[in-house]
Amino acid sequence: xxxxxxxxxxxxxxxxxxxxxxxxxxxxxxxxxxxxxxxxxxxxxxxxxxxxxxxxxxxxxxxxxxxxxxxxxxxxxxxxxxxxxxxxxxxxxxxxxxxxxxxxxxxxxxxxxxxxxxxxxxxxxxxxxxxxxxxxxxxxxxxxxxxxxxxxxxxxxxxxxxxxxxxxxxxxxxxxxxxxxxxxxxxxxxxxxxxxxxxxxxxxxxxxxxxxxxxxxxxxxxxxxxxxxxxxxxxxxxxxxxxxxxxxxxxxxxxxxxxxxxxxxxxxxxxxxxxxxxxxxxxxxxxxxxxxxxxxxxxxxxxxxxxxxxxxxxxxxxxxxxxxxxxxxxxxxxxxxxxxxxxxxxxxxxxxxxxxxxxxxxxxxxxxxxxxxxxxxxxxxxxxxxxxxxxxxxxxxxxxxxxxxxxxxxxxxxxxxxxxxxxxxxxxxxxxxxxxxxxxxxxxxxxxxxxxxxxxxxxxxxxxxxxxxxxxxxxxxxxxxxxxxxxxxxxxxxxxxxxx
Amino acid sequence: xxxxxxxxxxxxxxxxxxxxxxxxxxxxxxxxxxxxxxxxxxxxxxxxxxxxxxxxxxxxxxxxxxxxxxxxxxxxxxxxxxxxxxxxxxxxxxxxxxxxxxxxxxxxxxxxxxxxxxxxxxxxxxxxxxxxxxxxxxxxxxxxxxxxxxxxxxxxxxxxxxxxxxxxxxxxxxxxxxxxxxxxxxxxxxxxxxxxxxxxxxxxxxxxxxxxxxxxxxxxxxxxxxxxxxxxxxxxxxxxxxxxxxxxxxxxxxxxxxxxxxxxxxxxxxxxxxxxxxxxxxxxx
Numbered sequence: 001x002x003x004x005x006x007x008x009x010x011x012x013x014x015x016x017x018x019x020x021x022x023x024x025x026x027x028x029x030x031x032x033x034x035x036x037x038x039x040x041x042x043x044x045x046x047x048x049x050x051x052x053x054x055x056x057x058x059x060x061x062x063x064x065x066x067x068x069x070x071x072x073x074x075x076x077x078x079x080x081x082x083x084x085x086x087x088x089x090x091x092x093x094x095x096x097x098x099x100x101x102x103x104x105x106x107x108x109x110x111x112x113x114x115x116x117x118x119x120x121x122x123x124x125x126x127x128x129x130x131x132x133x134x135x136x137x138x139x140x141x142x143x144x145x146x147x148x149x150x151x152x153x154x155x156x157x158x159x160x161x162x163x164x165x166x167x168x169x170x171x172x173x174x175x176x177x178x179x180x181x182x183x184x185x186x187x188x189x190x191x192x193x194x195x196x197x198x199x200x201x202x203x204x205x206x207x208x209x210x211x212x213x214x215x216x217x218x219x220x221x222x223x224x225x226x227x228x229x230x231x232x233x234x235x236x237x238x239x240x241x242x243x244x245x246x247x248x249x250x251x252x253x254x255x256x257x258x259x260x261x262x263x264x265x266x267x268x269x270x271x272x273x274x275x276x277x278x279x280x281x282x283x284x285x286x287x288x289x290x291x292x293x294x295x296x297x298x299x300x301x302x303x304x305x306x307x308x309x310x311x312x313x314x315x316x317x318x319x320x321x322x323x324x325x326x327x328x329x330x331x332x333x334x335x336x337x338x339x340x341x342x343x344x345x346x347x348x349x350x351x352x353x354x355x356x357x358x359x360x361x362x363x364x365x366x367x368x369x370x371x372x373x374x375x376x377x378x379x380x381x382x383x384x385x386x387x388x389x390x391x392x393x394x395x396x397x398x399x400x401x402x403x404x405x406x407x408x409x410x411x412x413x414x415x416x417x418x419x420x421x422x423x424x425x426x427x428x429x430x431x432x433x434x435x436x437x438x439x440x441x442x443x444x445x446x447x448x449x450x451x452x453x454x455x456x457x458x459x460x461x462x463x464x465x466x467x468x469x470x471x472x473x474x475x476x477x478x479x480x481x482x483x484x485x486x487x488x489x490x491x492x493x494x495x496x497x498x499x500x
Numbered sequence: 501x502x503x504x505x506x507x508x509x510x511x512x513x514x515x516x517x518x519x520x521x522x523x524x525x526x527x528x529x530x531x532x533x534x535x536x537x538x539x540x541x542x543x544x545x546x547x548x549x550x551x552x553x554x555x556x557x558x559x560x561x562x563x564x565x566x567x568x569x570x571x572x573x574x575x576x577x578x579x580x581x582x583x584x585x586x587x588x589x590x591x592x593x594x595x596x597x598x599x600x601x602x603x604x605x606x607x608x609x610x611x612x613x614x615x616x617x618x619x620x621x622x623x624x625x626x627x628x629x630x631x632x633x634x635x636x637x638x639x640x641x642x643x644x645x646x647x648x649x650x651x652x653x654x655x656x657x658x659x660x661x662x663x664x665x666x667x668x669x670x671x672x673x674x675x676x677x678x679x680x681x682x683x684x685x686x687x688x689x690x691x692x693x694x695x696x697x698x699x700x701x702x703x704x705x706x707x708x709x710x711x712x713x714x715x716x717x718x719x720x721x722x723x724x725x726x727x728x729x730x731x732x733x734x735x736x737x738x739x740x741x742x743x744x745x746x747x748x749x750x751x752x753x754x755x756x757x758x759x760x761x762x763x764x765x766x767x768x769x770x771x772x773x774x775x776x777x778x779x780x781x782x783x784x785x
Contacts (some may be wrong), residue, residue: 198588200541200588210753221740236585239721243525265721275735276758278757278758280723281725285718285725288724301542303545304546305765307761376758380757426721426723
C-alpha cells in the first residue's frame with residue numbers, strides 16, 4: 001500500500017466512522033498496518049532502531065481495526081490492565097494526548113513497553129480481531145499504537161505532580177523498570193526517595209540487556225530524567241549488600257522502607273565441557289559489553305573490547321538469544337547460528353524478534369543443543385559438538401521436553417559461543433540480608449502486596465518472578481509502591497502520635 | 501559522587517599509587533576486596549583494582565596499579581584534584597583472616613599491592629608472618645618498607661639480583677615450607693604464572709595455599725561471568741566467589757589464556773593512546 005493509498009483509505013474510513021457507520025465487517029477488511037522497518041541487509045551494519053515507527057496514518061488506520069468489543073478482552077490480557085480499548089479509540093479519533101493519558105493511568109513506561117512487551121501472548125492474544133484471524137500478529141497492533149503515542153510525547157517537559165514532603169525516606173534498590181516505577185510512585189506520594197544502582201548507568205536490563213536497535217537508550221534516559229525532575233535522588237556505583245547492606249540502610253541510614261528491584265542478574269551456564277574456553281560468553285557479558293559499554297564502537301569512542309567473531313553460535317530461544325545473535329551480526333560476524341533444543345513453536349522470544357533475526361540472516365538450528373565446546377591448544381573455541389533432539393512429553397514449563405537422540409553428534413565450526421539460556425537470581429542480597437525469605441530458586445518470597453518477610457521491605461520484578469518482562473516488573477513496582485505508601489502513612493502517623 | 505585524587509605518587513617506572521575519595525568504600529571495605537573503576541562515562545572501560553589500603557576517617561582508599569594499557573596509562577596521567585567518575589565497591593569476598601599460627605605470604609611484582617592489606621590483617625589476627633616479596637628487578641620492587649613494618653621475617657628477592665637475594669620467589673618459598681615446623685598456611689599473590697609455580701611448590705610440600713586472582717572483569721557483581729576461572733574443574737566467578745581461592749585447585753593455564761582474550765585489542769588501544777594520549781584532556785569530569 002502506498003502512502004497515498006493509505007491516506008485515502010483513512011479518509012474514507014474516518015468519514016464512515018464519524019457517521020457511526022463503521023461495522024465490524026468494514027474493520028476486518030482494513031489491512032493490518034505493518035511496522036515500517038529498516039532494510040534487513042542495511043541494518044546488519046548499524047545499531048539504529050530497526051522498527052522506525054508508525055506515521056499518523058498508519059496509527060489511525062490500525063486503531064480503526066479495533067472492534068471496540070463490549071467485553072474488552074484486551075484489558076484482561078494486559079498485566080497492568082491498561083484501558084486498551086479506550087486508548088485505541090482515542091487514537092482513531094486523532095486524540096493522541098488523551099490516548100497517552102489513558103495508558104499512563106497504569107503504565108509509566110509506554111515508550112518502552114510498546115516496543116518490548118510480548119503483546120502476542122498478552123493483549124493481542126486475547127484480542128477478538130486476532131482470534132478471528134487465528135493469528136495474534138493480525139490482532140489490533142496494540143504495542144505499535146502504544147509506541148506511537150508515547151513517541152509523540154518524547155519532547156514533552158511535563159513532570160508528574162509530587163505531594164507535599166512527608167519526611168519519610170524510601171530506598172529503591174535497582175534502577176530497572178521495577179525500580180523506576182516504584183521510585184516514581186513513592187515520590188509522587190511526597191516521600192524522600194533514593195535509587196541505588198550498582199552499575200555506573202541507570203536503566204537496568206533496559207540499558208545493559210536490550211540492544212539499542214530494539215530499544216534506544218535515549219528513551220530510557222528520558223524516563224530517568226523525569227524521576228530526577230521529580231526530586232528522586234539517584235546514586236550509581238552503589239552495590240547494596242557490599243557498599244551498604246539493607247539492614248544498614250534501614251537501621252543506620254534512616255530509610256523507612258525499601259524496594260528490592262535487583263533483577264535476575266546471574267547468568268546460567270550449561271555446565272558442559274569447555275564452557276570456560278576463550279570465546280565462550282554468557283549473553284549477559286556479550287550484551288553488557290556491547291550495549292552498556294558500547295563495545296561495538298571499540299577503538300573509536302569506546303574502550304571496552306569484544307571479540308569480533310567470524311562464526312558465532314548462540315544457544316537459547318528467548319529474546320536474549322535473539323538480541324545476542326543480532327548483536328553478533330552487527331559486530332561483523334559472517335555466520336551466526338541460533339541453536340535451540342526445541343522448535344520455533346516453543347521459543348519464548350517475541351515473534352517480531354525471531355522474524356527480525358531470520359531477516360538479518362541468522363541461521364536457525366532447531367532441535368539441536370551443544371554437548372561440549374571444542375578448543376585449540378590456545379584454549380580458543382574452534383567448534384561446538386552438538387546433539388540432535390526430539391520432543392517428548394511436556395515438562396514443568398508445560399512445553400514438550402527435549403530428548404537427545406543418542407549417537408547423533410555433529411560439530412559446527414565456530415569461534416564464539418554465546419550462552420543465552422536464562423538468568424537466575426543474583427545471590428548477593430540473599431547472602432547479605434538474613435531475615436529476608438527466599439525460595440529454593442533464590443527468588444524473594446512476597447505476598448500479594450509485594451511485601452517480603454522483613455518489615456518495611458518490598459520486592460518485585462525478576463528477583464521475585466525469575467527472569468520475566470519489563471511490564472511485569474513495572475506492574476509489581478506499582479503494587480509494591482502502593483503498599484509502601486500505605487505502610488509509610490501508618491508509620492508516619494504512629495511516629496507523630498509517639499511525639500504526641 | 502566525585503572521587504577526587506587526593507594524593508598520587510609514582511612507585512617505579514610503571515607502578516603508581518594514589519589515594520582517592522571514596523568514603524562509602526573506605527568505610528565498608530575489608531582486606532582482600534577490590535573496586536571497579538572507570539574514568540568517565542563517555543565509554544571508558546571498567547577495570548578492577550585492589551584496595552591496597554583505606555582511611556575511613558579521611559574517607560579515602562589507596563589504589564596501586566601498574567601501567568599496562570590505555571586505562572592504567574590514563575590513570576597514571578591524571579593529577580591530584582582530578583576526578584575518577586566511577587568507583588564501585590567494595591567487591592569480592594573479604595580475605596579469610598584467622599590465626600593460623602605461622603604463615604608465609606608471597607608477593608610477586610604488582611601482587612604486592614593486594615598482598616599488603618591481607619598480610620597486615622593476618623598480622624593483626626595474631627599470625628607470625630613470614631613475607632617473601634620479589635620482582636624482576638630492583639625498579640619493579642614495591643612496598644618493601646610497608647612489608648618490613650608488618651612482617652616477622654622479610655625475604656626480598658629479585659630475578660636479576662639487582663637487589664636483595666638473587667632468586668625467583670619460589671626458592672625461598674620452598675625453603676620456608678621445608679622448615680620444621682612448616683607454615684600452617686600460605687598466601688600467594690602475583691602474576692598468574694608466579695602463582696602457578698608457587699602453588700606447585702606448596703602443593704608438593706603440603707602447605708595449604710590461598711591465592712588472589714586477577715582476571716578480566718566487566719561488572720564485578722556476578723552478573724556476567726567474564727571473570728570465571730576453573731577451580732577443581734568447576735567454573736567460579738572471581739568477582740563474587742573470590743577473589744581468593746584454594747591455589748592448589750585453580751586451573752592457572754586456562755586463566756592465563758583467558759587473560760589474553762583481548763591482547764590485540766589492548767595493544768592497539770594502548771598504542772593509540774600513547775600516540776595521542778597527551779591530547780586527551782585532564783578536564784574530563
